[in-house]
Amino acid sequence: MHLPPVPLSWYLILSAILFALGAAGFVYRKSVITVFMSIELMLNAVNLSFVTFSYQLRQIDGHIYSFFVMVVAAAEAAVGLAIILTIFKNRGTLQIDEVDSMKL
């Protein structure tokens, strides 16, 4: 049994689907933590695109970019989770729509 190799665009389609799901989670979900996780999902989808393009061009610059994205995501998670902790301490809730004291 010999299957044909995987076309490159399949990887891009997968990346697009994951990005769309991340975006959907970002607007659809109410919990701060899940919204944050949706952002991470989008970043992951972008990383997949970077690595795929890197394969197409036979250059590893894409790998470097995705490495930078990872580092930024780690920094973002550290600060973001600290902010979530502070929100929970001050408001006692993790629902986004209940954090609305700036509303008129």
Next chain:
Amino acid sequence: MDTILFIVFATVAVVCAFNLVFQTHPISSALSLIGVMGSLAVLYLLLGAEFIAMAQVIVYGGAVMVLFIFVIMLLNAGTEKASSKSWFAQIAGLPLLLAFVAVLAFLIRSALPGALAVPTRAVEFGSWVGGSAEEIGKLLFTQYLLPFEVISILILIAILGAVVLAQKEID
């Protein structure tokens, strides 16, 4: 073999991503995200990016997601409360869905042979291993030295920010 591996792990990734969006409990969502990250690491290996694959598991799986789970456990975050959504909000998502379907259709069309001006390569495991740790290190410390230094300062700032935020919370 390539095709089987791709289909299996792509399916896992998509199912986990769906699960992330539709589960109401944060822990289930977090575990689904770990599933996505793990299967993406395998796909990176198929694309010849061994260093990035391992960095993905170490940084995302071992550090970022552990922090998420730690915070969820610490705050004992329960299931999300469903809030009443207006029908307008539900309809407003429709253009976004249409745009996504259009992009997907374009990509699928480009998957057919001869659809793009640039010839795309087929992905075969082992035909190109560019992302070894050595090569990435070389590029990172020559051509990308400035971004690398800038990003280390970014991390330092993030650490300081996290410490300040967390300390305020203690007293």
Next chain:
Amino acid sequence: MNINFIVVSLIKILLVFGIFMTTLAYLQWVERKVLAHIQLRTGPLRVGPHGLMQPLADVFKLLTKEDLLPPYVNRFFYLLAPFIAVCLALITISVIPFGPEVQIFGVRTYMQISDLNVGILFFLALSAVSVYGVALAGWSSNNKYSLLGGLRSSAQMISYELPLTLAIVAPLLLANHLSFRAISDAQAGYYLGFIPRWNVFQFPFPQVLGFLIFLISAFAETNRIPFDLPEAENELVAGFHTEYSSMKFASFFMAEYANIVNITCVATLLFLGGWHPLFPAPFSNWIAPLVLLFAAAMCFFQGTQPARKGDRITFPIFGVAFLVLTLIFAVAASGIIPALTAILLAVFWFAAKVGLLIFIFIWVRGTLPRFRYDQLMHFAWTFLFPLALINLLLTALFVALFPGKA
């Protein structure tokens, strides 16, 4: 991918898996015996001669115990957690090399399941992810003691991963490679003809400090005393595995021992020269038969002055077994069969170093009291982490100053 490769790989996987599982089962017997002798007790004695059948009895006991599923747990994650823990712990052994490239029946192969280019990163990735088993077990049990155990464990494992990783980086600088095989091979040979070139004896900058930091962090990573706060019994009942029974409990137990074996294997490969012997070749070959001969002599001597009734029979039997082993190793040492020499001596030296480190793990358990939680965190962040950084900086400095030596 030819059929030869598949068959050889399958044989290697079966061999490694079989030996690994037996080691894990008997490690528990060894631990109980050593602890008992440290505390002037005798340890397991009833099942088989000197309690040697105890692991078998324990397995039976755990298999036949009632498998309790508490009604208040989060079922899916409760069942998933021990599975994650044991799988991740067992996978790591696949990148550990036990010896050099050998030739058996015309087939050349490495004494290793797979030689990854990024072996060290693979090990780090798995050990980073293995925290999920404990964290999920603690959370899904829906019990405050378990939750506290899980929280403690995740905080502790994240904190101690930093000094562990920084301690690993220094040998990587010296070897210039990320594969376990290359790192171990870089430590072959001897200074002045008799001092081994292991990383702990590395000439410009010996990695003694790095080795100690690695070992201390390893205690914390495997949740062992003095860092076993996740399962501190006088504070948390049994920590994250309070609610687990039967095989699920055994999975956590097995994962803990597997993690100990893995991390001592990695310590051996990174700092103690892997399978490379302590002395140059012609002498070192005869160390193994001599040690075994000494063991046999001890057995016969003990048999003449029995402390218990059965000893008059069992000790001579052990002595004969050791004599047979001595004979096999003597054949290997004389180099009549080259393949046997390569395999057995490499395995002997590797097992000796790993065994010594595991003994230190048990010794520490028998000696040191448990840390307090704030002391644990303080120790990691204000002492171990800066120390590891200094070690790394000094090593990097020496590598830069003496480019030819490293």
